[in-house]
Amino acid sequence: MNFGLFGNNNRIANLVITDTAIRYADLKMGSPLIVQNYGEKLLPQGVIADGKIIEYDTLAMILEECIYDWGIKKRQVRFIVPSTSIIVKRVLVPADIAEDELKGYLFMEIGTSIHLPFEDPLFDVVKLGEKEDKQEILLVASPEEVIHSYRDILDEVKLKPVAADISPLALYRFFYHNDMVKSSDHEMILQFDEKLLTISIFHRNQPIFLRPISFQGDVDLPDSSPDLDRGGIFYLEDTFKEIEKVFSFYKYSLNKGEVNVNNVILTGDHPYLNEIYQSLSERLSAAVHRAPQDSMLDAKGQSxxxxxxxAVGLALKEVL
Incomplete structure (x- = not known):
């Protein structure tokens, strides 16, 4: 999703900035894809919270360290917009609105017939098809101030932001490249990070649903449970129930009971991802998958x- 930022330099660095870490990946294009360079820098608690930059100067200083360590000084960069600031909304528009006029039409309607929970949105549009003699589109929007806060801090450290994307699209791109998704399926991607779950659903290679769920409060992750009772993830019980509710909502509210999610892909940086995988495999009616261990290799052939x-899916933005 390009939010007015463009660029086509093959040496674009790809940054993922979350509440807990900054990650970077740089691809060597070819077959197979090689992750030429990559790196991670953990963030102190409170620098970013729910996707909002809280300690601007601290983040700028850490970014400068990353730029030096990773050798990306003055590079063009793509970045991920925080899922907590993204709204996805199905909208019906008149059938006679041409595709190249959709954004102009929506710009006029936002705030009148189309209501968003924030002002001054930046948005993109996915055309879904026809419904009730109208065009059905998916409106993907984020507050301008959130996107600009990331753009501005990247400018501050002498990087050149050229494109923004959202994590479900970047992840779907990665899974598509690895033949893990099918256009005909109803695919749910569960991005389980330490502080945030992002639920998204795709059909016909298009995003249909997106919902972020922040884990409330400061959760002290327990030590790994030596047995198989998975007690270490007890605090996620309500989150698992929310996932099951999304299954029902997608089947009955969005699709009148006619279709259901039939493939689930689990990803993320949560330290208990293995236990989460086991629990979801037992609870959900659809098969749960994870990307193969060897789906990404570096220049030395290591996983x-x-x-x-x-970050790799973000790097594939201009390729697929």
Whole structure:
């Protein structure tokens, strides 16, 4: 999703900035794809909260350290917009609105017939098809101030932001490249990070649903449970129930009971992802999958940690 920022330099660096970490990946294009360079810097608690930059100067200083360590001085960069600031909304528009006029039409309607929970949105549009003699579109919007806060801090440290994306699209791109998704399926992607779950659903290679769920409060993760009772993730019980509710909502509210999610892909950097995988495999009616360990290799042929899939999917933005 390009939010008015463009660029086509093949040496674009790809940054994922979350509440807990900054990650970077740089691809060598070819077949197979090689993760040429990658890196991670953990963030102190409170620098970013729910996707909002709280300690601007601290984040700028850490970014400058990353730029030096990763050798990306003055590079063009793509970045991920925080899922907590994204709204996805199905909208019906008149059938006679041409595709190249959709954004102009929506710009006029936002705030009148189309209501968003924030002012001054930046948005993109996905055309879904026809419904009730109208066009059905998916409106993907984020507050301008959130996107500009990330753009501005990247400018501050002498990087050149050229494109923004959202994590579900970047992840879907990665899974598509690895033949883990099918256009005909109803795919749910569960991005389980330490502080945030992002639920998204795709059909016909298009995003249909997106919902972020922040884990409330400061959760002290327990030590890994030596047995199989998965007690270490007891605090996620309500989150698991929310996932099951999304299954029902998608089937009955969005699709009148005619279709259901039939494939689930689990990803993220949560330290208990293995236990989460086991629990969801038992609870959900659809098969739950994870990306193969060898789906990303570095220049030396070594496996790259799975939580870099988001940065790699971002790097594929102008390729697929």
């Amino acid at each position: 790259v940690p799975g939580y870099y899939d988001l």
